Amino acid sequence: xxxxxxxxxxxxxxxxxxxxxxxxxxxxxxxxxxxxxxxxxxxxxxxxxxxxxxxxxxxxxxxxxxxxxxxxxxxxxxxxxxxxxxxxxxxxxxxxxxxxxxxxxxxxxxxxxxxxxxxxxxxxxxxxxxxxxxxxxxxxxxxxxxxxxxxxxxxxxxxxxxxxxxxxxxxxxxxxxxxxxxxxxxxxxxxxxxxxxxxxxxxxxxxxxxxxxxxxxxxxxxxxxxxxxxxxxxxxxxxxxxxxxxxxxxxxxxxxxxxxxxxxxxxxxxxxxxxxxxxxxxxxxxxxxxxxxxxxxxxxxxxxxxxx
Amino acid sequence: xxxxxxxxxxxxxxxxxxxxxxxxxxxxxxxxxxxxxxxxxxxxxxxxxxxxxxxxxxxxxxxxxxxxxxxxxxxxxxxxxxxxxxxxxxxxxxxxxxxxxxxxxxxxxxxxxxxxxxxxxxxxxxxxxxxxxxxxxxxxxxxxxxxxxxxxxxxxxxxxxxxxxxxxxxxxxxxxxxxxxxxxxxxxxxxxxxxxxxxxxxxxxxxxxxxxxxxxxxxxxxxxxxxxxxxxxxxxxxxxxxxxxxxxxxxxxxxxxxxxxxxxxxxxxxxxxxxxxxxxxxxxxxxxxxxxxxxxxxxxxxxxxxxxxxxxxxxxxxxxxxxxxxxxxxxxxxxxxxxxxxxxxxxxxxxxxxxxxxxxxxxxxxxxxxxxxxxxxxxxxxxxxxxxxxxxxxxxxxxxxxxxxxxxxxxxxxxxxxxxxxxxxxxxxxxxxxxxxxxxxxxxxxxxxxxxxxxxxxxxxxxxxxxxxxxxxxxxxxxxxxxxxxxxxxxx
Numbered sequence: 001x002x003x004x005x006x007x008x009x010x011x012x013x014x015x016x017x018x019x020x021x022x023x024x025x026x027x028x029x030x031x032x033x034x035x036x037x038x039x040x041x042x043x044x045x046x047x048x049x050x051x052x053x054x055x056x057x058x059x060x061x062x063x064x065x066x067x068x069x070x071x072x073x074x075x076x077x078x079x080x081x082x083x084x085x086x087x088x089x090x091x092x093x094x095x096x097x098x099x100x101x102x103x104x105x106x107x108x109x110x111x112x113x114x115x116x117x118x119x120x121x122x123x124x125x126x127x128x129x130x131x132x133x134x135x136x137x138x139x140x141x142x143x144x145x146x147x148x149x150x151x152x153x154x155x156x157x158x159x160x161x162x163x164x165x166x167x168x169x170x171x172x173x174x175x176x177x178x179x180x181x182x183x184x185x186x187x188x189x190x191x192x193x194x195x196x197x198x199x200x201x202x203x204x205x206x207x208x209x210x211x212x213x214x215x216x217x218x219x220x221x222x223x224x225x226x227x228x229x230x231x232x233x234x235x236x237x238x239x240x241x242x243x244x245x246x247x248x249x250x251x252x253x254x255x256x257x258x259x260x261x262x263x264x265x266x267x268x269x270x271x272x273x274x275x276x277x278x279x280x281x282x283x284x285x286x287x288x289x290x291x292x293x294x295x296x297x298x299x300x301x302x303x304x305x306x307x308x
Numbered sequence: 309x310x311x312x313x314x315x316x317x318x319x320x321x322x323x324x325x326x327x328x329x330x331x332x333x334x335x336x337x338x339x340x341x342x343x344x345x346x347x348x349x350x351x352x353x354x355x356x357x358x359x360x361x362x363x364x365x366x367x368x369x370x371x372x373x374x375x376x377x378x379x380x381x382x383x384x385x386x387x388x389x390x391x392x393x394x395x396x397x398x399x400x401x402x403x404x405x406x407x408x409x410x411x412x413x414x415x416x417x418x419x420x421x422x423x424x425x426x427x428x429x430x431x432x433x434x435x436x437x438x439x440x441x442x443x444x445x446x447x448x449x450x451x452x453x454x455x456x457x458x459x460x461x462x463x464x465x466x467x468x469x470x471x472x473x474x475x476x477x478x479x480x481x482x483x484x485x486x487x488x489x490x491x492x493x494x495x496x497x498x499x500x501x502x503x504x505x506x507x508x509x510x511x512x513x514x515x516x517x518x519x520x521x522x523x524x525x526x527x528x529x530x531x532x533x534x535x536x537x538x539x540x541x542x543x544x545x546x547x548x549x550x551x552x553x554x555x556x557x558x559x560x561x562x563x564x565x566x567x568x569x570x571x572x573x574x575x576x577x578x579x580x581x582x583x584x585x586x587x588x589x590x591x592x593x594x595x596x597x598x599x600x601x602x603x604x605x606x607x608x609x610x611x612x613x614x615x616x617x618x619x620x621x622x623x624x625x626x627x628x629x630x631x632x633x634x635x636x637x638x639x640x641x642x643x644x645x646x647x648x649x650x651x652x653x654x655x656x657x658x659x660x661x662x663x664x665x666x667x668x669x670x671x672x673x674x675x676x677x678x679x680x681x682x683x684x685x686x687x688x689x690x691x692x693x694x695x696x697x698x699x700x701x702x703x704x705x706x707x708x709x710x711x712x713x714x715x716x717x718x719x720x721x722x723x724x725x726x727x728x729x730x731x732x733x734x735x736x737x738x739x740x741x742x743x744x745x746x747x748x749x750x751x752x753x754x755x756x757x758x759x760x761x762x763x764x765x766x767x768x769x770x771x772x773x774x775x776x777x778x779x780x781x782x783x784x785x786x787x788x789x790x791x792x793x794x795x796x797x798x799x800x
Contacts, residue, residue, distance in 0.1 A: 175430055178419045185412030192372070192410060193424040194394055252414040 007298065011245045011261040014294045018268050025275045036154035040146070040222055042267035043159045044069070045237055047215035049245075049263040050167045050256055052238035054208040056247055057171070057254045058183045058201055060105065060112030064120035065212060066235035068094070070228055071127040072216025077136025077226035080217075084139075095209040102205025106198050120235070127228035134227035138220045146221030159218075160260050167256035180204050184252020237266055240291055246298070265294075321383055322347050323400060323486045323517055324369055329378030331364050331541075338364040339541045342378070346486060351508060351518040353532030353549070355525070357561055357789060358605045358755040361541040362521055366488050369519065370404045371397035383485075398426070401485035405476045405492055413461035417441055417471050420460060425480045444478040445470065448507040449500060465495045473504065477511070486517040493527060494771075505531050523604050523770075524794045525554060537561055558789045580764075584717060584749050587616060590774050591767055593749045595717070598740065600763030600783075601753040603792045608772030609753040610722055616751065617720050628661050633711040637723035637753075643707045644695055650706055651677040651691040657710045680709035685735065701732035708736060712743060719743075720751045725759060737762055757785050768792055 022038065023030050029038055048065050055062040072091060080087030101119060105112050138146075148155055171177040182190045183200050191197050215234070220226050243249070244265060245258030269290045273283045322345040331339040339361050346352055356362050367373040368380065371393030380393060382400045403424070411420050418437040422428055428437070438456040445452050449470050460468055469492070476487050489508075493501040508518050508531050522528055528535060528549075535552055537545035537560045545560045552560075581595030591612060593599045601609040613634075620631040636643030645653055655662075655673045662676060663669040677691050684705050688698060695703060704724060711719055725733055740750055740762075754760055766778040768791040776791040 173434070175422055175428065175433055178415060178422045181414055182412040182419075182423050185414035186410065189410040189412055189423055192406075194398060194426060195423070252412070 007246055008255065008258065010294070010298055011255075011258045011265065014244070014297075015261050015265045015268065018265060018272055018290075022268065022272050022275060025272075032154055036156045038268060038271050039156035039160070039264060040154075042264045043146075043156065043163075044215040044219040044222070044231070045234065045241065045267055046160050046163050046260045046263040047211050047218060048231070048234040048238045049241035049259045050163060051208040051211035051215065053167075053171075053242045053245075053247060053254050053256060053259045054180075054204050054211070055112070056184075056239075056242050056249060057181055057252050058204050059187075059250050059252070060102075060116075060201075061239070061249070062116045062208065063113060063235055064116040064123055065208075065238050066232045067120040067123040067127065068098075068209075068212050069216045069219065069231035069234050070226075071123040071130070072213045073220045073223075073226040073230050074127045074131040074136065074216075074228060076142070076217045076220040077138060078130055081137055081139045091213045095206055095213060098209025098212070099202040099206030103198055103202040105205075106201045124228065131226055131228055134225060136220075136226045138224045142217060142221035143224060146218060160264060164257040164260035167260070171254065171256050176203070181252040181254070184250070184254075237263070241266055244291065244294055266291075322381075323383055324397075324402070325379075325381040326368065326375075327379040327381070329368055329375040329380065331368060331373055332376050337541055339368065339375075342368075342543055344536065344543060344546070346517050346519065348485065348515045348517055349512050349533075351512045351520060351531050351533050353528035353535045354519060354521045354538060355523075355528060355535065355557065355561060355793070356538035357757065357792070359540075360538040360561075362538055363490070364541070365538065365543075366404065366490060366519060366521065369397070369486075370394070370402055370488055399482060401482050402488070403476045403484050403486070404488040404490070405472055406490055411460050411468060411472055411475075414459065416457055416459050417454065417463075418456040420471065421475050421478060424475065425478075427481050440478050440480075441471070441474060444474040448474055448477060449503050466497065466500065469495045470500065477507075484516060486519065487511075488519045488521075490521045491523065492520075493522065493524065501527070523792065525557065526794060529554075558786060558793070561789050581747065585616070585751075587612070590777070591616075591751075593718070593751060593765075595749055596744050596747045597765060598744050598750045598752060598763045600760040600766035601751065601769060602760045602766050602788050603769035603775075605755045607769045609769050611772070612769070613720050613722050613751060613753055616718075620718070630657075630661070630714055630716040632718040632720055633657055633714045633716040635707055635711045635719065635721040635724045637721070637726050639700070639703055639707065642722070644703060646696055648695055649692045650686065650688060650695050650698065653695045654680060654691075654706050654709050654713070658713045661715060676713055680713060684709050684739065699729075701728045704728050705732060705736070708739070712739070717747070718749045718751065721753065723753050723755055725754065725756065733759075757788060760788060761785070770794060 026034075028034055048069055052062055052065055072094065075087055075090050075094075078087075079090055101115060104110065105115050146155065150158055171181065179190065179195060179200055180203070183197055183204070187197055190200070216231070219231060223230065241262035242254065242259045243262070245255055245260070245262030247254040247259060266287070269287050270283065273286050278286055325345040326342050329339060329342040329344075330337065342365065344365075354362055354365065364373060368375055374393055382396045382402075412423065415423075418434060418441050421437045421441050422433070425437075441456045445454055445456075452467070452470060454463070454467055454471060460471065463471065473489070473492055476489075477484055492504060496504065505527060508520070512518060512531075512533070518531070520528065520532060529552075532549050535545070535547060535549050535557065536543055537557065539561060580597045583592055583594050585591070585593040589612065591599070591601075601612065603609060617632050617634050621627070634642075640646070645656065651673065654677050658676065659668055659673070662672045674691075680686070681688075681691055686698070686705050686709070687702050695706065698706065707724070725736070728736075737759075740752075744750060744764075752759065752763060760766055761783060763783065764779070766783050766788070767774045768776045768778065768788065770792065776787075778787055778791075
């Protein structure tokens with residue numbers, strides 16, 4: 001087993017250790033119902049995390065994911081529920097805006113961190129315009145889907161597996177995925193071979209936008225209502241999830257399955273801390289400590305690569 | 309030969325023809341009056357010193373650069389003023405291996421084939437790509453043992469270069485007909501390079517063509533059927549390999565750059581002080597001496613300069629008695645503070661030397677700037693103007709003043725004359741010489757031969773090592789070329 005394997009295994013090991021600790025403290029969590037409760041909020045986080053992964057994969061970073069997912073949740077809880085046509089049109093338009101944002105960042109050579117930070121205020125404002133006070137309701141089919149009683153494994157386990165595997169096939173196995181990762185690895189080489197980096201970047205942002213829309217919809221399906229600030233934490237959670245899952249900030253090195261596992265780990269860390277009866281004042285800090293611990297472990301595995 | 313019989317693939321039609329091609333970037337002429345054609349089965353070696361226009365030349369051929377004037381013909385059809393030259397080059401089967409590695413390090417070997425192979429069939433592509441790369445690798449480098457499923461970043465540099473070459477020769481929907489290899493053996497060891505050369509010969513026998521750029525003249529003589537010699541953006545000689553010998557080739561590369569008599573006089577009768585610098589690789593310098601670091605660009609000179617500078621300066625504090633100062637060649641990266649005024653840029657190096665205590669001595673700073681303003685002739689009426697208001701040459705003068713104003717006994721210069729006009733160069737040469745006479749030591753890396761000719765002693769670098777040391781009358785363009793290009797392998 002080489003370091004590369006260890007590195008890929010690390011997200012799974014951290015999840016397993018955390019899960020074991022949770023089961024030790026609360027054996028009743030070890031059930032269909034318990035697992036569903038532990039992980040169901042991880043579905044939207046996982047979707048936001050793979051969206052962030054699409055952006056990190058091409059050496060950019062997206063600081064607007066949190067407000068954008070909130071915006072999508074607000075649209076889902078209002079328009080999609082009352083006027084589905086307008087609702088889906090708004091969401092489709094938002095995906096196009098995302099793709100356009102990627103194109104502008106490339107053409108104007110703007111730093112993604114600045115553009116997405118600016119856009120985060122735009123989405124936050126739009127969300128408040130659509131839903132000034134918490135409320136709205138989930139479309140019935142969405143509610144049914146998110147709370148379905150599937151045989152053997154709860155939705156909260158099946159959904160992340162589906163997300164992880166399908167993104168793995170898209171990013172790691174498909175020809176388009178190779179090109180997108182190539183943009184992160186050596187943009188010049190892609191350009192020299194005659195591909196349009198502009199188009200590839202727009203595609204990456206567009207797919208990220210689509211995943212964020214799905215994340216917002218899943219969130220409404222679970223929470224049954226929305227709020228303009230419902231997903232603000234997702235920006236940082238998604239970045240942490242990608243990195244926790246073995247991804248890198250630059251160089252196009254990402255792992256979709258790892259990112260999903262990273263998202264699960266972060267969600268579980270929050271539950272773990274509540275089981276510890278830790279005062280909520282300390283929870284954010286303790287969550288950070290878990291993150292630092294895992295990243296420090298990864299640093300040991302990747303030190304060899306840094307010397308190349 | 310029958311004129312009308314122009315069918316692709318026959319031996320009568322050149323793969324590419326350049327007629328009176330010129331490329332200029334602004335006022336700089338990178339290429340002029342280039343006439344060139346390559347027939348199937350030919351292997352053309354391209355040689356020339358730094359800045360001779362080799363890379364511009366190959367970039368016109370592979371279509372990445374469109375000529376400013378002149379005509380480029382791909383396998384018969386006319387593509388004048390067509391901005392899609394790169395597509396045409398690809399459809400004719402022209403492929404390139406660039407000097408700097410152009411693989412995506414985060415992808416696997418077989419995934420890297422996907423990038424240049426634009427119309428790859430999507431069905432089951434991984435398996436096929438793996439087979440294609442493996443076949444190509446085995447054909448060129450038998451016994452290589454590279455796994456097409458390994459990630460490129462995990463391969464050693466030599467294997468990465470092998471992969472890149474194998475991908476360039478790999479089988480795709482359009483067959484490779486002309487492959488441009490720019491220093492393909494730079495990271496390969498002898499036996500692997502030998503495998504490549506014999507593959508090139510086989511490839512040409514089967515009707516493929518190669519453009520081969522190398523600083524190893526032995527390799528050129530080994531594989532090339534024709535040699536093109538470039539200098540100053542022109543093709544100055546284009547002949548069958550049998551018409552050249554090593555000596556005539558070196559002569560052709562370096563036509564006369566006569567030393568000005570003034571320098572010759574200045575160079576004579578100079579005596580130097582004690583040795584002030586000696587490095588592990590053999591580089592040494594005496595007080596008052598101008599040391600040249602020569603050789604082809606990127607053969608380790610910049611690294612030696614950096615090592616020399618860093619070893620003699622503190623990471624933490626600027627010294628009041630600095631041992632060494634540095635003049636940057638890449639102004640934007642290493643030299644200028646683009647938002648600062650001319651004065652601030654000029655005084656940066658010497659702030660500590662001329663100030664006492666915590667505060668900057670503004671009066672001394674201004675007088676220092678004024679002194680150098682008149683001494684070196686910076687063309688501005690107000691030193692508070694932003695540095696970017698100056699021309700490139702004048703910006704470089706500011707960087708020179710910054711270094712020369714310091715009391716440091718050693719001045720390290722990293723190709724500082726890049727993009728500087730002749731007038732400024734002459735002024736700076738004179739100033740360097742007079743400073744040297746006052747006892748300063750200069751370490752001068754330059755890619756321009758006439759600058760190296762100004763030096764008292766020259767170390768020629770090749771592949772990161774000093775391959776020869778020239779002094780006095782030995783410093784000639786001839787000798788520089790002879791030592792910059794590897795000669796040791798004999799013709800078989």
